[in-house]
Amino acid sequence: MDKNAGKFMQNLGSFGADANKRSSPSLAPMSEQIVIQHLKHCRDLTRGFAYRVFPNFWRHWCKEILEHAExxxxxxxxxxxxxxxNLIAAVQQPAEQEFCQHLGNGFVKFKNKTLNTLTGEERFTGDMLSLVEHSDLEETIAIxxxxxxxxxxYAEQLWSLQQRLALLNDGEKLDERxxxxxxxxxxxxxxxxxxxxDMDAKTKIIGYKIFDQEVIGQLExxxxxxxxxxxxxxxLPNLRFVPSSDGASSTRSASEDQVADDPLDINPLGELPGQSSVDPMHRRASDRLLSGTLNPSDVQYQSSLLNAIKLLQAHITHQGHGGQQTVQQAPVAATGFAPRPAGEYSAVADSSYNQHPQHISAQNLRVYSTDQLVGVLDGLQTTTLVTTQQVFDNVSAGVPTLAPQRVQEVSQLMMQQIARENENGAVEASDMQTIDLVGMLFExxxxxxxxxxxxKALLSYLHTPFLKIAFIDKDFFEQPEHPARVLLNSLAEAGVRWVSNDGSDQFEIFNKIKVTVFRLLEDFKNDVRLFAELLIEFNAYTHNVARRQELMERRALEKAQGEEKLREAKVQVNNAVRSRTDGRDMPSAILLLLLQPWSDYLSFVLLRYGENSDSWxxxxxxVDDLLWSLEPKTLQADKVKQMEKQDSLIAALEHGFETIGYEQAKGRKLIDAVVALQRLALQSKKAESAPAPMRTKLESMAAEKAGQTTELLQPQTADETKIVDSLKMIxxxxxxxxxxxxxxxVAWFNQKTNHYMLVDQQGRKVxxxxxxxxxxxxxxxxxxxxAGSTKPFFERALENIYQTLNERAGNLTAEVTRIGE
Incomplete structure (x- = not known):
């Protein structure tokens, strides 16, 4: 945030004194009575919303539990x-009342300046042995x-709300708490x-998931x-939330009459059709880091998640060693280290570790310092560089593609090197936690x-330098904005966006990733600034690539949306015509007229004037008049009516043919056929119907022209229906x-026609x-x-590690309980 914006937010009591003159009446001191009146109204709106959405949430929860029971x-x-x-169903009404009461109490606490609601992770600090149940931890992580x-x-709405509520809080700045x-x-x-x-943690977690959808998802x-x-x-009626173009701030205010001098200052690429001005992709932590717009909630979430992982690591250690309270601090002897099988990385000091081998006493252990551990890793990093360079140097000779570095290999070689240097060498338990955590990251x-x-194979060789950075910078895992973390996110995201498993890549991205990996392996000693330097270089390159891709994708999208608009019109026209002709005997000439030239004319009118227009x-x-005019007339009144309409109907058909440039000779033949059929109708005679094969062919051609192929009109299986419904949420x-x-x-989805626009890694429509x-x-x-997630790699990795450890901790607890019984 720039200085002006920072000062602006710190002095909410004098909000917009210069830039928002028109709002000056709102800046006058408000009486206590007016403040209370405003807060009461806001409280009533909040509770009214809760009363509307809570019953639906509760019913869905009951239904979900019932499905689990079945x-x-x-x-x-x-x-x-x-x-x-049964319990949940029975307490719905009192639960609803209590829920709304708690929300109302929040406004009372706000008025008294005592509202400071945290998510609960602050209760899980310190010694892991104080953790009573995993259920509290799971609930905290869910919240x-x-x-x-x-x-x-809801960043925009919350920001605006907090600026306005600050005026009811004596100008003091607010946050989500x-x-x-x-x-x-x-x-x-x-x-x-x-x-x-009285319910178990699993039931609560199910409830929170539904609560997220049915209540939190409706807060807008x-x-x-x-x-x-x-x-x-x-x-503050003229308050505006605008994404900053200079990367210094996530928000700024503007009065209604303020506009950017250069429209490209806000969005260099312009806004793609169908997208909001704040791209959801830019709500991710990694995308906001480089622009300086990281939300405090991102940091809080990462800190909470990492804290939970460390607690679970220590808990598994404690459980795995029979509850010995000293095991957390015991160093791990290098000679007692046994590498674990791939895929079985868990918390530090599990059954694979021997805290104190029988031939080494605890007093004789030589615990390696951070500098010594980094020195050991320097040697491994040099070896890794030589290995990878040899593979790529021999690619032209037909040597197989680079194989990934095994995760357990790094820890194994590290401990072997320590043992060679000193048979009494050992590693602190906290450092073993770090080794384990980095191992799980690369696993x-x-x-x-x-x-x-x-x-994957190329990035796996960054295991050693990332283990080094974890030792050098103890806050590496806790800082979402750490350049090493953001670099790994950028490398991984570039791989997903521009490299395929068929061996192809776009914009020379794979080579750029390779160069970055080699630079780290060759140059990284202990200067963290190298990560920042490489991050700037790599992101500058990918930014230009992304710009080219997005421009190409934008053009493809605009073209596709035009094609889809035409397709929608043709589908609507075909449905309108078929709804009038299906189930009726139709002469061949009339079917041809309605399903071909007149359908083209209807599409033209619909696209130009819209379905609510008089022209449409x-x-x-x-169509209705034409079909009526072909029905045999038995009453004199109907014959008179048809004679009156006949000229205007023929004129309308001729006008339509002329508008779409229909071939004159063909048009004349169709008009003559209509006139002949109308004469038969006036003679109370019925025209001969089109043969079934011809009718089927004409209708199939019309459906295909509208994008409704015969194959796609076939009945769907249950699996097809399920996946089609799921794809609508993609x-x-x-x-x-x-x-x-x-x-x-998937660059775009048309809900009306259920078509998906697929683009390649260059942004070209496929x-x-x-x-x-x-x-x-x-x-x-x-x-x-x-790729079903927009979260950056590092965030996904930490969440996966937490879930893995949490499951393992649960299994350990169950096993200990079973043995105790």
Whole structure:
């Protein structure tokens, strides 16, 4: 945030004194009575919202528990779930009242300046042995995750709300913890409600997931309501949240009459059709780091997640050694180290480690310092560099592609080197935690399906330098903005975006990743600035690449949207015509007229004037009048009416043909056929119907022309229906890998026609594929989703590590309990 913006936010009491003159009445001191009046109204809006959404959330939760019960593997489990479901259903009304009461109390605390709601992770600090149950930790992580996402998603509305509420708080700055309507207040209210209910952690976690969808996911409407009320009360009515172009701040204010001198200052590429001005991709931590817009909630979430991982590591250590309280601090002897099998990295000092081998006494252990450990890794790093260079130097000679470095190999070689240097050499337990954590990070990398195999293999050789940085900079894992972390995120993301498993890459990205890896292996000693230097170089290159790709993708998108608009019109026209002709006997000439030239004319009118226009209504009424005029007339009144309409109907048809430039000779033949058929109708005679094969062919041609192929009109199986529904929820930017390893990205989805625009790694349109066709390719194994997350690599890795350790800790606890019984 720049100095002006920082000063602006620190002095909320005098908000906009110079830049927002029109709002000056709102800056006058407010009486206590007016402040209370505003807060009461905001409280009522919040509680009213809660009363609207809470019942739906509670019902969905009950339904979900019931579904789990129906799928239970044992009668005992099923009975327990039924009991929980009955409990939840029985307490809905009091739970709703309590939930709303807690939210209301938040406004009272806000008025008294005592509101400071945390997510709960502050309770899990210090000695792991003080942790009583994993359920509290799981609940805390669930709440932290929900609030982290919500605060990022509603960043604009929350920022505006907090600036306006600050005026009701004597001008003192607010954050999410002191904002009585922030997502964390809703989560904390639910935590308090659930605390009084006897249910297991699994049931609560299910509840939080549904709460995230049904309550937190609906908060935008509430924030708009509150902000609108405060605007009507003249509290900062001209406040504006605008993404900064200079990277110094995430927010700035502007009055309504302020505009950027250069429109490109805000968005160099312009806004893509169908996208918001704040791209969801730029809500990610890694994307905001370089621009200086990292939200405090990102840091809080990362800190909470890492703290939970460390606690779980220590807990597993404690459980694995029979509860000995000294084991956490015991050094690990290098000669007692046994490498673990790949894929079994867990917490420090598990069964693979021997704290004190029998032939070495604890007093004789020589514990290696950080500098000594870094020195050992320097030698390993040199060896790694030589190995990788030899492989790439021999690629032209037909040597196989670079094989990934095994995760356990680094730790094994490190401990072997320590043992060679000193038979009494040992590593502190805290340093073993770091070794283990870095190992799990690279273990996740090698199993991450987002990354192409060639990129995984190349990045796996960064294990040693990243282990070094973890020793050199103890806060490496806790700092989302650390240049080493952001560099790894950038390398991984570039691999996903521009490298395929079919051996191809775009814009020479693989070579750029290779150069960066070699620079780290060759030059990194102990100067962290090298990571920052390489980060700037690499991101400058990928920024230009991304700009070229996005411009190409934008052009492809605009073209595809134009094509889809035409397709939508043709589908609508075909449906309108078929709804009038299906089930009726139709002469061949009339079918041809309606399904070909007149459908083209209807499409033209629809695209130019819209479906609510008089022109569209008149063009459709021509179809109705034409079909009526061909029906045999038995009443004199109908004959008279047809004679009156006949000339105007023929004139309308001729005008339509002329408008679309239909061939005159063909048009004349169709008009003559219409006139002849109308004469038959006046003679009370019925015209001969088109032969079934001809009608089928004409209708199939019309459907295909509208994009409704026969194949896609066939009935769907249950699996196809399920996947098609799931694809409707897919995020733009999701990558698919097709047969042969080719990667394509979903750049756009048309909800009306259910077509997906797929682009390659250069941003070029490859296809506009129907959802059902894509579903069938997924079922047959010809296509698979490889990237369903917009989170950066490091964040995904830490979440995966936490889940793995949490599951392992649960299994250990169950095993200890079983043995104790």
């Amino acid at each position: 799928q239970a593997k044992s009668n005992k489990e099923q009975l327990a779930l039924f009991e929980v479901q 932290t995750s929900i609030t982290h996402r919500a605060e990022g998603f 002191s904002n009585p309507a922030s997502p964390v207040q809703f989560c904390e209210a639910l935590r308090k409600v659930l605390a009084s209910l 409407g509430l924030y708009d309501e509150i902000n609108q009320y405060l605007i009507h009360q003249n509290l 996740y990398m090698l199993s991450d399906e987002h990354l192409p195999d060639s990129v 209504q008149r063009a459709v009424s021509v 995020e733009f930017g999701t990558w698919f890998e097709f047969d042969g390893g080719k990667r394509l990205k 296809s506009l594929i129907a959802g059902l066709q894509l579903a069938r390719e997924m079922i047959s194994g010809k296509a698979r989703v490889i």
